[in-house]
Amino acid sequence: MFDFEYDVIVVGAGHAGSEAAAAAANMGSSTLLITMNLQNIAQMSCNPAMGGIAKGQIVREIDALGGYSGLVSDTSAIQFKMLNKSKGPAMWSPRVQSDRMMFAEHWRLRLEQTPNLDFYQEMVSGLFIEDGRVTGVKTSLGLKIKGKSVVLTNGTFLNGLIHIGDKNFGGGRSGEKAATGITEELVQLGFESGRMKTGTPPRVDGRSLDYSKMVEQPGDDIPSKFSYLDETKPLTKQRSCHMTYTSQEVHDILKEGFDRSPMFNGRIKSLGPRYCPSIEDKINRFADKDRHQLFVEPEGWNTVEVYVNGFSTSLPEDVQFKALRSVAGFEKVKFFRPGYAIEYDYFPPTQLQHTLETKLVSGLYFAGQINGTTGYEEAASQGLMAGINAALKVQERDPFILKRDEAYIGVLVDDLITKGTEEPYRMFTSRAEYRTLLRQDNADFRLTERSFEMGLASEKRMRKMEEKKEKSMKFVEFLKDTSVSPDESNKVLEAKDSALMKQSDKIFKIFSRPNITMEDVRSFTGVQEFIDENELNEEMLEQTEIQVKYSGYIDKEKNNADKLNRLEDVKIPGNFDYSGIKSMSFEAREKLNKIKPVTVSQASRISGVSPSDISVLLVYMGR
Structure with missing residues (x-):
């Protein structure tokens, strides 16, 4: 059955594995999704919901990049809520309650309709590695399946142990057996592993x-x-x-x-x-x-x-x-x-590059709970990134890496790679220093063009984003160019207990006031006509309102990001040895030698590396 070589083999079909397989296949790579039970593809092991604070932003980012999580969530939703609406738009977070059975069914049907994607049901018990490069996987039946790259998304199944009171038994999820063999093999290769725990209610x-x-x-x-x-x-x-x-x-x-x-x-x-x-x-x-x-x-x-x-x-x-x-x-x-509670093996993510490829074995990628994260959304986003980068590597193209000011996904991956985690990592808005830029409403502006360029996001998705962007910006310019008289504006301002105007002023300036809404602005002469003529939908109107009311905050955050991104351009050679820099603290030398940051900016975010250590590093590098 397997006398040929796949471009990408994805092990495990949870949220991470499903997104990884879809991404690689949609980018034209021959892909195999192998899992212990094909009836449980993308199963919601814990709560029947997608999104939430910061997690909803991640789902929007996955969708903007061409992933499936947003589409499946929409078609299997039984309730929708936008959380934190009383706060600023940087905090708004979409969340759905899902129909658990429909969610898994719709995921499987989408995957089955994806070209270049094959399926196989069996346990992967080990890897084939030659000269530091992965060449395939071995199964519990003794099959060798050849692959140019492998993405491991094992979830809670690696030596999983379920606890209920004083009873415990092996299992990766209730009613399903654990996966064995992979951890031991990776440890023999030099990987560091650990144990984590998660739980679920009755x-x-x-x-x-x-x-x-x-x-x-x-x-x-x-x-x-x-x-x-x-x-x-x-x-x-x-x-x-x-x-x-x-x-x-x-x-x-x-x-x-x-x-x-x-x-x-x-x-x-x-x-x-x-x-x-x-x-x-x-x-x-x-x-x-x-x-x-x-x-x-x-x-x-x-x-x-x-x-x-x-x-x-x-x-x-x-x-x-x-x-x-x-x-x-x-x-x-x-x-x-x-x-019940479940204990499982994970691999500290400082052993990975920003592409989620392991530093020890070329072509081997980790995504999801194997990296110490918790949550469907965190897992799905890692799977998407690993699948994309596995496909790009096989196609001999440049890797796809998101920076901290580009996406919550970029924050997630950078936190894992740079800081590691000793407890299950969950995303929060507070983890993102540029959260005003990383809103749920503009994920398509931020990410769709980049995804389209590498062949994942469709042309239909790209054109829709361009139309939304063009019409929103056109409306902003209209509001900047169009004036309103005191006679007309003061009726609205008085009702809102806002300072009255003595002379005509631009609608943009009035709209910038915190208590003036889009509904108020639509009552001004010419505004509704502009909306109707240009066929602006609610999404475009929301985008316009955010751009008007928060433009100052957005510009300030962009400037801060640009300043810090200058250090992203200062690359550190891969073989750089920090041991000889005696004026740097011992802890910094130890951490830097272990994590091997790619840029000075990444080095500055490592726990235990101080600003003075970075100054020493810059001097040592000739800056």
């Missing part, structure tokens, strides 16, 4: 819940969507989520099982996600709080299965059940399955 029968005791959480009145393409449409109907709370009684019941908890009795030694802690961890860390929020999330349009967000746990199943029955609305709850 799934329950929605028919056994009393929603009248909970707070309903509906979606947006006017829902939007993720993808910039017209291929998907906003929801016309939505399903509500609900919210309830734990109590002191619930906490007391949970504490009864702490002596049987693998977190507290030493069975689990690895670190879990700091920002998504288990319920027992929350009770332990925040002992002053007598209640915690629980979000009751439906798993789809038609299923009765419900996800209890906020109740992630590895406590014994009898303790989980007893405690949940004391939560308001859960008095008669029935379990579909208990929550």
Whole structure:
């Protein structure tokens, strides 16, 4: 079956693997997606949702680059919310509740319709490596599948160990076996590995819940969507989520099982996600709080299965059940399955280049939880970047690397490569120093042209972005050039309790006031006519409003980014030896020799490398 050589072999078909395979295949590379169970492609192992704070921006970036996550999220959504609308646009973050079964189905169907992509179901147990270069993979049945590059996206499956109370058993996910062999082989090659932990809450029968005791959480009145393409449409109907709370009684019941908890009795030694802690961890860390929020999330349009967000746990199943029955609305709850924790192998990402190719083995790429991240969106974006760069390397083209001022994906990859992580890494808006530039509304402006140039984003996507950009900028110029009289503007300003005008002024200047909205501006003479004549849609109007109101902040951040990017142009030779620079701190020399930064800018972001160390480095390099 496999007597030829693939350009790209992708191991694992979770969110990272699916995006990697789609990207490589769409760029014209012969691609094989090999996974342990083809029925579970892009399965949502944890909560049935995509996006959220900073994560929604990542999904928009994936879509702008030509990935599938946004399209699939739109077609399988059951609810849409734009989070943080009360704050500035840099903080707005789209999020959808998803139909879990539809999400996986739509992903598989899209992949099956992707040219150049083959599928195979089996466990990959090792790699073939010759002269420091990967040449293929070996399977549990003993097959050798040849490939010019390999992308590993193993998720939580590498030597996965599931914990429920004092019981534990091997597995990569509930009901699925763990993957063995790869970690041991990589360690023998000289890779450093570690262990991480994540957890998931119980799934329950929605028919056994009393929603009248909970707070309903509906979606947006006017829902939007993720993808910039017209291929998907906003929801016309939505399903509500609900919210309830734990109590002191619930906490007391949970504490009864702490002596049987693998977190507290030493069975689990690895670190879990700091920002998504288990319920027992929350009770332990925040002992002053007598209640915690629980979000009751439906798993789809038609299923009765419900996800209890906020109740992630590895406590014994009898303790989980007893405690949940004391939560308001859960008095008669029935379990579909208990929550559990899972430990798995990962490889510290400082062993990678910015392309996500390993430094030790040419043509070998890591993406997703194998790099120490948590979250579907973080995994999908890494898969996309690894798939793109694997294809580019095989095609002998320049690599594709995003900088910190270009995308949240650039921040994510740079953080991993430069700083590493000792706990599951999750993206936040606070991690991005240029978040005013990296908004969810302008991901297509930032990324589509670059993706189109390398052959991933379609011409249709490129033309749509150009039209949006051209019309938005044309509208901004119209507002700068068009004046409004005091008689007309003061009616609006007075109603908004804003300072009145004494003479005519440009609409742009009035629109810049924080309490003046697009709806107000549309009432001025000529504005609605311009909108109608130029066929401006809501997306274009939103883009115009942001450009008007935040132009000062945007320009300031661009200037800051340009200043720091000058150090990106100062390249460091790959074989540079820092050991001889005695005036540099020992820690800096040690870290720099280990991580081997490509530029002085990257070197300056390494934990333990001080500004004075960078000054010494610049002097040493002749600057």
